[in-house]
Amino acid sequence: MEKERSLQELFGREMPYTIEVDHIKRKFLNLSFGRHERQKLDIYLPEDGDGPFPVIIYLHGGAFKLGDKSDSQVLPFLEGIELGYAVISVNYRLSTEAKFPEPLFDIKASIRWIRAHALEYNLNPDNIALTGASAGAYYAVMTAATQDNPEFEGAYIGNSEFSSKVKVVIDWYGPTNFLCIRDHFEESGLSIVIPSPKDGVPTPEELLLGASLKDIKGLAMFTNPITYINESFPPIMIQHGKIDPIVPYQQSIILAEAIEKNGGKNQCILDIADGYSHVDTRFENKRNMKKVFDFLDTYLK
Template sequence: MGKPNTQSISRKWLNVPYAAQSPAQQLDIYLPETGAGPFPVIVAIHGGAFKMGDKADGQLTPMLEGLKRGYAVVSINYRLSGEAIFPAQIQDVKRAIRFVRANARTYKLNPNKLATWGGSAGGHLAAMAGTTGTLTDFDDPSDPNVGQPARVQAVVDWFGPIQFDQMDAQFRASGKGRPDHDAANSPESALIGKPIQEAHDLVKRASPATYISPASPPFFIEHGTEDPLVPTEQSKLLAAALQDVLGPASVSLTLLEGAGHGGPQFNTPENLAKVFAFLDKHLK
C-alpha cells in the first residue's frame, strides 16, 4: 500500500511533539474539510513488528476515510524496539492520548470520544490502550498531562498479536504460518528485550488480555484466516476473553476468509463501512 496523499487535506498539523524524550514522539492531526468540531477522534497506530513503520505510511489510508465521515484522525509515531524496549511503546501511546485530551480545544477535538485503531503491532497497541485505559501501570510521572484520562471509548484491532508466547504453538497446531516467534531475534523477543519463552511474566505484562475488565471499551476485531505472521487464534482468544467480561454485544470478531496479514480485503468499501458503523455507534 502506497503512502497516502495528504497534501489535499487543508486542515492538518504535522509532526506535533507529544513528548520530548525522543524524536519519535510526534503525531499528525487531520481534520475534516468542513465543520467546527469538536470532532470524534481516531487515534491511528501503525504496525511494523514493533521495529519499523511510520505515522504517514500506507497503513494510514483506511483511517483517513474517517475524515469524510466527520472524524478527526490523529496518527502517532512511538519509540520502536530498536530504540527502547517494552513498555516504552504503550507508554508513548498513552502519552499521545493524554496530549490529545489536554489540547483538544486547540485542535477542535472531542476529548470524550476517542478510539484507537491499528493493524499488527498497531493492533496490539490499540488493544493495550483499550484494556489498560483506567490503569496507572504504564503511566510516566514525567508526563505533564498525566492528570488527563487515558481511557478510550472504542478499539479497532486488526490482526494484532496478543499473547506472544502462544503464537508458535498455535501455528504448529494449525499447520499454517511461520512459527518463528520464539526465536531470540523475533520481533516479540526484541520488543521485550529477551527470548519470549524465557520471560513468561514479562510476556503476560505485555498482553492486552491480562488487563481485561468491565471498564474495557467495546472492541471490533478482524483477522485474516490465512495470516502467515500472526495466528488467527490470537484474535479468537482475545474476543472470547473480552466477551466473557463485556458480553457479546460489545465485542465483534470477523475472520476474513482467505485474507493474509492485512491486504485489500480489509480496505474494501464494504469492510470499512462495517468498521465505521462500529465507530459511529460508540463515538457519535
C-alpha cells in the same frame, strides 16, 4: 530484495509508502507530545465545520520495529475526515529504540495530549477511538485493557492530569499472547514467514521485550492484554484473516473469548475472514470500511 518481494507476494500488495497529504486542507503535522523524536502525531480535520470532531487515532504496524505515522497504512482510516471525524496518526518508539512498556507509554501520552489540546484543535475529548493494524492493533488493545492503570501510564511524558481512556477500539490482526503464537501456527498448519526461536533469530516479540520468551514467561504474561481485561474494557471490533502467516488468527479468538468472559457481553465483534492474509487489502475496501465506520459511528456520534 528477495525477502521483500516474497513479502509483497504474500501480502498481495506493495509495502507501505509515505502518503501524500497536500490535498487535505486542514492538517497539523509533526506535533510533539513528548521529548523523543518519535513522540509525534499528525492531525487531519474535516474540510468543513468547527467541531468538536470525534477522534479516530491510528497506530501503524511494523512488527514493533518498523513503520511511521505517515505510512500508507493510515489511508483507509483517513476516509474518516469525509465522515466528520478528526483522524490522528501517532508515532511511538520502536523496539530498536525502547523496550516494553515504553512504547505503550507513548500511546497513552498521545491520548492525554490530545485531550489537553482538544479545544485548540477542535477535537471532542469525550469521543475517542483507538485503531491499529498488527503491532499497532496490539498496542490499541493493550491501551484499552490498561485504561487509567498507573503502572502503564508513563505519566512522566506529560499531561498526567488527563485520562488515557478510549471509547471504542478497532483491532486489525493484532497479536495478543506472545507465548502462544508458535503453537497457534502449528495448529493452523501454516508456514511461518517471520523469525522463530528455532532459527536462533530474535522474534519481533523478543526484540520488544529485550529477552528470549523462554527465559521471561512472566514478563510475556505482563505484556498480554488478556491479563488486564475487565468490565471497563470498551467495545471493540476485531478483524483477522484465517490464513494470516504473520499473526495467527487464534490470537484474536482468545482475545474475543476473554472479552466475552471478563469484559461484558456484547462488547466484542469478531470477524475471522476466510482466505484473508496479513495486511490483506480486502480489509480496506469500501464494503469493509463501511462496516468499520458504522461501528465507530455507533459509539462516537
